[in-house]
Amino acid sequence: MNNGTILSGNNLSKKYGDLEVVKHVTISINAGEFVCLVGKSGCGKTTLLSLLSGLERPTTGEIKLDGTDITSATEDQLALFRRENVGFIFQSFNLIPTLNAWENVALPLFPIKMSGDERHRRATELLEKMELGHRMDHLPAALSGGEKQRVAIARALVNNPKVLFADEPTGNLDSSTGDAIMEIMTKLHTEKGVAILMVTHEVELAKTSQRLIRMHDGEVVA
Amino acid sequence: MNLHYLMNELYYQKRRTVTAIIGLSIGIALLIILNSLSMAYRQAAQVPLKEIGADITVQRPGDVPKDLTGAVFPCSAVTISDEELKKIQPLPGVRGIGKAILLWVFDPNRAWIVLGIEQQNPVGPSILRHSVTEGRFLEEGKSEALVEVAYARQFNLKIGDSITIANTTFPVVGLVDASRAAKIAVANVYLPLAEAQKLAASSSQLQSVSTFGPNDVNLLFIKADQEKITGLASTLKDLLGKKATIGTPDSFLKLLGSLFALSDKFNLAASIIAIFIAVLIAFKTMAGNIAERAREIGVLKAVGWTNRNVVTQLLVEAIVQCFIAGILGLVIAAIVAFALSFMKVNIPIPWDMSPTPHFLPGGGDQIFKTLRLPVHIPWSLAAFAILLSLLIGGLTGGLLARNISKIKPSEVLRHE
Numbered sequence: 001m002n003n004g005t006i007l008s009g010n011n012l013s014k015k016y017g018d019l020e021v022v023k024h025v026t027i028s029i030n031a032g033e034f035v036c037l038v039g040k041s042g043c044g045k046t047t048l049l050s051l052l053s054g055l056e057r058p059t060t061g062e063i064k065l066d067g068t069d070i071t072s073a074t075e076d077q078l079a080l081f082r083r084e085n086v087g088f089i090f091q092s093f094n095l096i097p098t099l100n101a102w103e104n105v106a107l108p109l110f111p112i113k114m115s116g117d118e119r120h121r122r123a124t125e126l127l128e129k130m131e132l133g134h135r136m137d138h139l140p141a142a143l144s145g146g147e148k149q150r151v152a153i154a155r156a157l158v159n160n161p162k163v164l165f166a167d168e169p170t171g172n173l174d175s176s177t178g179d180a181i182m183e184i185m186t187k188l189h190t191e192k193g194v195a196i197l198m199v200t201h202e203v204e205l206a207k208t209s210q211r212l213i214r215m216h217d218g219e220v221v222a
Numbered sequence: 223m224n225l226h227y228l229m230n231e232l233y234y235q236k237r238r239t240v241t242a243i244i245g246l247s248i249g250i251a252l253l254i255i256l257n258s259l260s261m262a263y264r265q266a267a268q269v270p271l272k273e274i275g276a277d278i279t280v281q282r283p284g285d286v287p288k289d290l291t292g293a294v295f296p297c298s299a300v301t302i303s304d305e306e307l308k309k310i311q312p313l314p315g316v317r318g319i320g321k322a323i324l325l326w327v328f329d330p331n332r333a334w335i336v337l338g339i340e341q342q343n344p345v346g347p348s349i350l351r352h353s354v355t356e357g358r359f360l361e362e363g364k365s366e367a368l369v370e371v372a373y374a375r376q377f378n379l380k381i382g383d384s385i386t387i388a389n390t391t392f393p394v395v396g397l398v399d400a401s402r403a404a405k406i407a408v409a410n411v412y413l414p415l416a417e418a419q420k421l422a423a424s425s426s427q428l429q430s431v432s433t434f435g436p437n438d439v440n441l442l443f444i445k446a447d448q449e450k451i452t453g454l455a456s457t458l459k460d461l462l463g464k465k466a467t468i469g470t471p472d473s474f475l476k477l478l479g480s481l482f483a484l485s486d487k488f489n490l491a492a493s494i495i496a497i498f499i500a501v502l503i504a505f506k507t508m509a510g511n512i513a514e515r516a517r518e519i520g521v522l523k524a525v526g527w528t529n530r531n532v533v534t535q536l537l538v539e540a541i542v543q544c545f546i547a548g549i550l551g552l553v554i555a556a557i558v559a560f561a562l563s564f565m566k567v568n569i570p571i572p573w574d575m576s577p578t579p580h581f582l583p584g585g586g587d588q589i590f591k592t593l594r595l596p597v598h599i600p601w602s603l604a605a606f607a608i609l610l611s612l613l614i615g616g617l618t619g620g621l622l623a624r625n626i627s628k629i630k631p632s633e634v635l636r637h638e
Contacts, residue, residue: 046636055635056632076530079527082525094521096227096521097518110527111531
């Protein structure tokens with residue numbers, strides 16, 4: 001691993017019973033790099049993202065995030081690791097329906113010993129950056145798809161992550177809202193220097209990234 | 223644990239919250255009401271004896287003389303000797319004994335039911351001193367009589383009149399309203415115990431069926447330690463013979479015949495069933511709730527919540543729900559208990575305890591002590607119900623939270 005590498009997966013495989021979904025994949029992402037993982041549905045993109053982010057354990061192989069081997073970490077160690085190092089953006093937003101916008105953004109901070117004011121300040125700051133300052137007290141049900149995804153992006157950033165994992169972040173949005181979200185992602189990458197690994201099946205969208213990794217049938221093909 | 227998240231979850235998921243809370247609160251309310259009712263019946267069963275200042279009454283049934291003239295004992299109460307009395311006094315649990323003599327006196331022109339009482343003994347019929355409506359109560363060392371007010375009205379007896387009972391004359395010093403007092407050992411005339419003993423001892427009819435000494439009696443009222451009443455009743459039977467009539471709160475409870483009063487086992491079984499059903503409802507609702515939230519829990523874990531964070535959040539949520547259910551159950555029970563406290567209960571007084579010759583007017587009528595059912599919820603029961611709610615919340619919440627916290631976020635967040 002060179003000095004610029006923030007995330008690496010070495011010889012990663014994932015099997016569900018007899019079905020091998022990810023096959024001996026070796027991948028690395030540099031700090032501040034924007035990488036897109038493309039391929040057809042079912043080719044193993046999301047599984048690879050889950051492996052690299054510590055949401056799932058590989059059957060074989062080794063994962064290092066910021067120099068730390070997370071392959072053999074316990075569930076709770078992985079949770080703490082995710083809390084401190086990574087952010088997630090999902091296709092279906094995955095906001096908590098009973099929490100309003102700022103509370104959803106502050107969700108990763110709830111288990112951390114921190115004053116309520118500090119939590120509120122950090123969440124508010126991010127929501128204002130996402131131009132959602134006027135929607136802070138609204139429940140997800142009262143937000144549009146684009147607004148929900150902007151809340152989700154703010155939540156992913158609230159712990160100042162080193163790597164942002166985005167799984168089809170525009171998949172549930174119309175094209176213009178999707179473009180706006182991609183604009184935010186690009187801006188984030190440029191301004192904050194956060195490394196981004198984005199899964200998408202839309203090649204056009206992937207072109208906004210610095211590097212494109214193609215997957216086919218569980219393997220990296222290019 | 224985030225309190226705001228918890229409150230939002232309970233508030234915005236109203237259907238789930240209300241179902242769980244109502245299910246459990248009904249069970250808790252049933253538990254409280256069943257136990258309060260049982261206690262109320264037990265308390266009611268104590269009233270007839272308490273009203274006569276006793277916990278136990280003792281009588282011995284016997285024979286009635288063939289010729290009903292002069293002073294005789296009713297068949298339900300014949301001699302209890304002074305020797306037997308001396309054996310009863312030191313028994314463990316006995317706190318005081320009141321003695322009395324109940325006589326039927328058949329004079330040529332009139333029949334009397336006469337009760338000889340100890341004027342100064344707080345245990346037993348001297349409690350009648352609070353029911354004197356006119357004149358005064360019997361004084362120590364004086365040979366005088368109190369007349370029951372209805373009887374006095376019937377025979378036009380007034381204070382200052384003299385009445386002759388079995389050839390002995392007594393001045394009437396007071397009228398007493400026995401209907402306001404106990405229903406046990408009700409009489410037409412009340413005399414000092416010594417005078418009644420003299421009447422009994424000098425009656426050849428009475429002596430012919432039940433030998434009676436100058437210090438003997440035929441009614442005992444015993445004040446006893448509450449927890450020793452049952453054991454004492456059994457000892458008294460051994461001492462006075464199996465035929466002895468021992469009146470206790472339990473014997474009145476049996477007369478009441480209510481399911482709630484009859485059996486502690488029934489009450490316990492009903493309480494357990496009520497709680498079991500309530501726990502099932504609460505468990506099922508909470509299990510459904512937590513299963514519905516699998517995706518949400520996946521999100522929590524993905525953004526860095528540890529298993530312990532998740533379990534604590536869900537556990538406290540369950541405990542708060544169950545605590546609210548406990549409070550609601552208590553409120554429901556308090557309302558029902560208030561409504562039930564207007565219910566009247568008729569406690570039958572056995573003929574033996576207040577014997578009236580059958581051939582006299584009203585002699586065969588069943589006597590009842592009627593009172594409002596004293597339903598109330600003791601603090602200890604309320605506290606137990608709340609603690610039980612918290613325990614149910616802790617156990618069900620802990621169990622469910624532990625299971626759901628084991629889910630892998632990748633399994634529930636996969637969108638395809």
